[in-house]
Amino acid sequence: MSISANINDFKKQLGAVKVKLIAVSKTQPVEKIQEAYDAGQRIFGENQVQEMVDKYEHLPKDIEWHLIGHLQTNKVKYIAPFVNLIHSVDSLKLLQEINKQALKNNRVIDCLLQVYIADEETKFGLGYDELIELLRSEEFSTLKNVSIVGVMGIATNTNSQKQIKEEFYELSTLFNGLKTAFFRNNPTFKEISMGMSSDYLIAIEQGSTMIRVGSAIFGERTKKPISNNNL
Ligand SMILES: *Cc1c(COP(=O)(O)O)cnc(C)c1O
Numbered sequence: 720m721s722i723s724a725n726i727n728d729f730k731k732q733l734g735a736v737k738v739k740l741i742a743v744s745k746t747q748p749v750e751k752i753q754e755a756y757d758a759g760q761r762i763f764g765e766n767q768v769q770e771m772v773d774k775y776e777h778l779p780k781d782i783e784w785h786l787i788g789h790l791q792t793n794k795v796k797y798i799a800p801f802v803n804l805i806h807s808v809d810s811l812k813l814l815q816e817i818n819k820q821a822l823k824n825n826r827v828i829d830c831l832l833q834v835y836i837a838d839e840e841t842k843f844g845l846g847y848d849e850l851i852e853l854l855r856s857e858e859f860s861t862l863k864n865v866s867i868v869g870v871m872g873i874a875t876n877t878n879s880q881k882q883i884k885e886e887f888y889e890l891s892t893l894f895n896g897l898k899t900a901f902f903r904n905n906p907t908f909k910e911i912s913m914g915m916s917s918d919y920l921i922a923i924e925q926g927s928t929m930i931r932v933g934s935a936i937f938g939e940r941t942k943k944p945i946s947n948n949n950l
Contacts, residue, residue, distance in 0.1 A: 722751060723758035725936045730759065738923055741785050743933030745770065746940045749777050755936065756782065764806070764931050768794040775801055787931055789843045792816040800824050806831045806871040806912050809843050811853050814865055821864035828864065831871040831912050834893060836886040838875045847893070854901050869910030869928070870894050874918055883918050887925035
């Protein structure tokens with residue numbers, strides 16, 4: 720199916736459940752993003768800072784850009800002027816840098832805390848203890864230019880639907896716990912970013928509010944994304 724047909728298909732599926740679609744456009748050329756844009760898509764997710772900056776410069780300015788990949792502190796400054804949501808906050812140090820760069824740009828940047836839910840060594844994210852420690856810390860309470868609007872997680876890359884379901888259930892449960900304990904009077908804490916092309920249906924069933932979908936919209940990626948660690 721064409722990109723626009725895929726976008727329309729997702730719009731139909733997601734309208735009823737009020738789940739936001741993040742079109743993951745990493746490795747995709749500007750022309751393909753424009754095609755999705757012309758079909759009405761306005762939120763795009765990238766995992767590379769340089770790639771996101773280049774695309775931001777070449778595409779319509781009403782696009783919302785979401786950073787979904789691991790973010791190094793020294794790269795925050797490049798996206799701070801325009802990024803709409805950072806899904807991948809995995810340390811206090813990173814959050815402090817985002818706060819600093821947001822302040823420089825006179826804005827508040829929305830962030831999700833990436834939580835480690837997968838049964839894999841390779842996935843980034845905060846462990847539960849680290850997460851609680853961060854939210855309780857003195858340093859966190861002083862940050863005025865970041866807004867924590869929810870959590871993000873990536874399930875294990877497995878064929879076991881049962882395992883994926885359990886991991887998403889865990890993240891939902893954690894979200895509810897955090898809401899009660901730390902964000903009770905904060906209506907902006909409301910997002911659970913979970914679900915990709917292969918598992919978004921399970922994610923929605925478990926309470927996802929935003930899904931990050933790449934290949935199911937744009938087709939299989941031909942270019943391998945450059946590893947974040949080699950930037
Ligand atoms: C690439 C990527 C996605 C999208 O993956 P698809 O399988 O193509 O839908 C979602 N989330 C993150 C963090 C990614 O890096």
